[in-house]
Amino acid sequence: MANTFGTLFRLTTFGESHGPAIGAVVDGCPAGVPFDMEMLRSDLSRRRPGQANTTARVESDEPEVLSGVFEGRTTGAPIGVLVRNSNQRSKDYEPLRELYRRSHADYTYDAKYGHRDHRGGGRASARETLARVVGGAIARMYLATQTSVRVTAAVTALGEISTERTIEAMDSERVWASDIRADDPASEARMREHLAAMKMTGDSTGGVVSVRVDGMPAGIGEPIYDKLSARLAGAMMSINGSTGFEIGAGFEAARRTGSTNNDPFVVEDEVVRTLTNNSGGIQGGISNGMPVIFRVAFKPPSSIAQSQQHATREKTVVDHLIEGRHDPSIVIRAVPVVEAMTMLVLADLWRMKG
Amino acid sequence: MANTFGTLFRLTTFGESHGPAIGAVVDGCPAGVPFDMEMLRSDLSRRRPGQANTTARVESDEPEVLSGVFEGRTTGAPIGVLVRNSNQRSKDYEPLRELYRRSHADYTYDAKYGHRDHRGGGRASARETLARVVGGAIARMYLATQTSVRVTAAVTALGEISTERTIEAMDSERVWASDIRADDPASEARMREHLAAMKMTGDSTGGVVSVRVDGMPAGIGEPIYDKLSARLAGAMMSINGSTGFEIGAGFEAARRTGSTNNDPFVVEDEVVRTLTNNSGGIQGGISNGMPVIFRVAFKPPSSIAQSQQHATREKTVVDHLIEGRHDPSIVIRAVPVVEAMTMLVLADLWRMKG
């Protein structure tokens, strides 16, 4: 396994959904950064299930800071944070011991490790993302001492329904006021209906998270293998259920000509900018000072409240209805995780820029 | 900068387009691997310009193996390979000294390094990808001693024109027989017309490379930050001009429901497989034994034979027609680079699996 993210600003995570706790260790955060416990709590509560339109499990997710913070500031030492799992009901999972759930990681974990924790996915569970949010919050505290970078992310597509607003217009406050992390009241209502339909039919839906980073300084990204675009792509595609990543015009750029896709330069107040932002704020893997813009696709959750065929360890195929509460979408809960991974990439590349 | 790719099977590269040479160092290739000089030459010739529909510059690209190979086999020592640049005409580039070419990396390199090599892009030039192809060829030699993995890549979209063939039907021989790396004779003719139109108008076009990896063993990928999907995404988005990555159903999965997107299991000859392959051969970041399938979007080249507005180091905007031969598309030459990066990811994750 590879459970450390980053080169200089590094997050190491551990813990399974049905073990005693999830842990995060941030190493490489400089000393003297004001540690904002309320920001950490707030970020954790944003990803917590038990909110509208996510699963009903109640998790308190109170973080315990074990090290690296003294008298309200980071000390330069590694920051260990633990969040206990309050809701370990292993009995529920006994029927799953011999089952490879369809489109889950059960089969691949067994193929790789020969031994698996069948209680709800172990390390492949979405609960793992909690530690990413811890890391992202600390990255944000660090970045706040260095630059005025702000990350805004929102659910901009849910199934066939897309927002009508541009990524430039997304508003962070509006997003967090929306229980489904939608930016656009017009499409939000239809997204809500779609979610209700999914719940009704026991089905699930995919979606897209769009991200805009404002206040980006130019010069961030380390060619040629740690380009900003490459690091963001790797970070996003490490999140559970992500299936696609595009920056700027993305797949649309593949359909265009150079004369239409190139971003014209303008000079405003002695600053070189571009009129359009098809490059998503990145050229040659380095930020150009324009907003960084990207999108992440998420598949519909594999767990649905319908009987489906699954495989077994005995290599048979069986019909099975998996009990339990199923989230009709992961994309809603992915929003703070996408934000956290963005912060971690930026903090690491910031420290590497030298 | 960050010019080393990989953890155990590592490629370090150096060299600029207008310096004396491009170099690649592969460290972590085990001893005893038969070194296939012809494969290396052949892979390099596949990415070489001077072929139909790519720029007309003639580069010989003869690799010199400097170390790590003895009596036809790798020794376990780092393999250094040098390819001289035969065509360094720096005078052509003097007018570019003060120019930031539109949508090029000129501005971002200057913002980051305060000092740049204006002769054709320096490290941001496509010539850098030559060293990736060297690394990919050696990765392929290594993988051939371990597994029967085969990578097939093709241009499946060029501008608005897409192949009609499925990714499952792509055929490697057909692709390499096509000078535009197209898989499908039907759409190939239209792609060729599109390229001709681009040349005629001095414009350029984007495109998509699709990839299928056959013979994938199950169990490759290192959760949670070096998932196979994450490593592939990071690798592909580090290639010049790439703007998007999707695995399996990709962005289409975001529009679907779980009941339609989940891949039904089947058991054939005691092997667990899936009927469909919407997951692209990966679950939880680990290969499941099905073909790994992904797509990479490339933007249209920024250099076009039309007068465009560019910025200057003096922070003005000027109209300028950049002289020289311009490639109407990078996606054709990207095919062997995408293959090489795929091989490098697989070789590294294979060595990490332990």
Place this chain on the structure above:
Amino acid sequence: MANTFGTLFRLTTFGESHGPAIGAVVDGCPAGVPFDMEMLRSDLSRRRPGQANTTARVESDEPEVLSGVFEGRTTGAPIGVLVRNSNQRSKDYEPLRELYRRSHADYTYDAKYGHRDHRGGGRASARETLARVVGGAIARMYLATQTSVRVTAAVTALGEISTERTIEAMDSERVWASDIRADDPASEARMREHLAAMKMTGDSTGGVVSVRVDGMPAGIGEPIYDKLSARLAGAMMSINGSTGFEIGAGFEAARRTGSTNNDPFVVEDEVVRTLTNNSGGIQGGISNGMPVIFRVAFKPPSSIAQSQQHATREKTVVDHLIEGRHDPSIVIRAVPVVEAMTMLVLADLWRMKG
């Protein structure tokens, strides 16, 4: 800070002496390794103070395994282990807030981080080594599934008193039966007297730990920067208070001629061995199958029960007698830490050998 050790078998540690806990995360331990909780407890108890001739503080050091182990075996997921600090009496340390204790890391931490945890050394405290012992115990569990490597370490010098026994004769059981980790009953009595004298005078003493690794397979070590000798040296010199490292004949080899220092080859039972072992079982940075032999020097603890001159944050020099229990030697408690770091180096290089 850099709190991760290793490339593939990786230990990440966190926690300060006066914070709530010390933590260790082992990533890269393969799945299926029997997890021996008793071995872990036993190793922790060996390094614990509260034993004869070490400081009298009572620490229970009960490890809590938070992840990565299921039904008695490792799962391949990161193994998080927490040990609570039971004895946080911060009030004792208030007088130290402005003091840079002589030959302690107080000054250098302040110079580096501008902000320090004055309560007993923070991250520079010997309590940090507890996490190394956790990592070493898990490395030992892993190595036991791969090879029959056994590490024996002992205190072979304490101040001017040296063991009369050769390193080849050291016996692990005898060492652990000795409360001062001495191998040789003859010199042990004199070492004990020396410790008593140190306590009496409120002084402290340095010493040497000698190590022998039996059952070493040939071929371990990764030239040229991760040679076995280089990795062992780096590991040992990262332990608190270490001041020297030598392998095989070490500094004595510098005084010799080649004709006397070279190790003659012999062939026994089809195995190539050497008659002498001046090279310490390593040639060219790679193990040769002979026992690996090295020594680590430790300085006398800087904290002594005598009034000494210390510096202050106000840049004055003051006489001060630091209250509290002072360990007359760190070398005794270093023995299990040296063993643990040896195990971690071997586990990592074993996994890297490919």
Place this chain on the structure above:
Amino acid sequence: MANTFGTLFRLTTFGESHGPAIGAVVDGCPAGVPFDMEMLRSDLSRRRPGQANTTARVESDEPEVLSGVFEGRTTGAPIGVLVRNSNQRSKDYEPLRELYRRSHADYTYDAKYGHRDHRGGGRASARETLARVVGGAIARMYLATQTSVRVTAAVTALGEISTERTIEAMDSERVWASDIRADDPASEARMREHLAAMKMTGDSTGGVVSVRVDGMPAGIGEPIYDKLSARLAGAMMSINGSTGFEIGAGFEAARRTGSTNNDPFVVEDEVVRTLTNNSGGIQGGISNGMPVIFRVAFKPPSSIAQSQQHATREKTVVDHLIEGRHDPSIVIRAVPVVEAMTMLVLADLWRMKG
């Protein structure tokens, strides 16, 4: 193999003694550093054999800078440097094909790689150190833009003969004026006699290199695994033939008491310093602003002009006199290599300090 040194300021090396060239790639050197070609040539000439008291082979060692430097300054891109091997006489080495030379790495390389380059040691040859000197020279150029650190190294012991001068008195100019890199005219004459005796008898001698780093800023070193002492130890023990490392009082500290070994603080001109320097300028793994002082032991070269018993691949033991010119000591040629590795460690930790 592991042929990359460093985390942010990274040296990757390749090349064997009897291949076409030795190469070095420095990645992570910031842009804008004046590139001093004469310093590079001068450093290479200092390590070159063909000088008095080292082997008589003539090597020209002219470096070719392939990338990363433009108009006299570094560009931020990786700096590739190649030095051709002018003297590849492989025929000499045919008798060695089946021989494991005593105390050489022949046996261990074969045990590890199953396949070896018998022509003079391949990657285990001292010629590899040339690439370290290239890296060290570039590290020095970088450090000169950041700090006034100066490294002085000298041969302070050769066999039984030791300098009478203290490490504080070593003078760099005097050392480089001495063809045996000795600091002290008194002992130098005796060292010279000892070398003559070694040549006469076809034997070889070990020795010690002592190092002093002046102008060290406080705060360099990354606890707890990349402490300055740990990084220096790992770097030095990666050099061919090194057998021991000690910092400050080193092994002597193990014999002392705390009351004599502790370094009293003094405050001079508002700067906190220490009266003595038993800690070698490092506390808790971080530099304290005093000179960093350490020593490295080197064994006598294994190749001697005497008939010795060697082993064979057929597992027999044979008497053999190895033809060729043998260096009576490696310690003289090790001086610039020790300096280079010191510079590389400092450049890397300087960049990591953030």
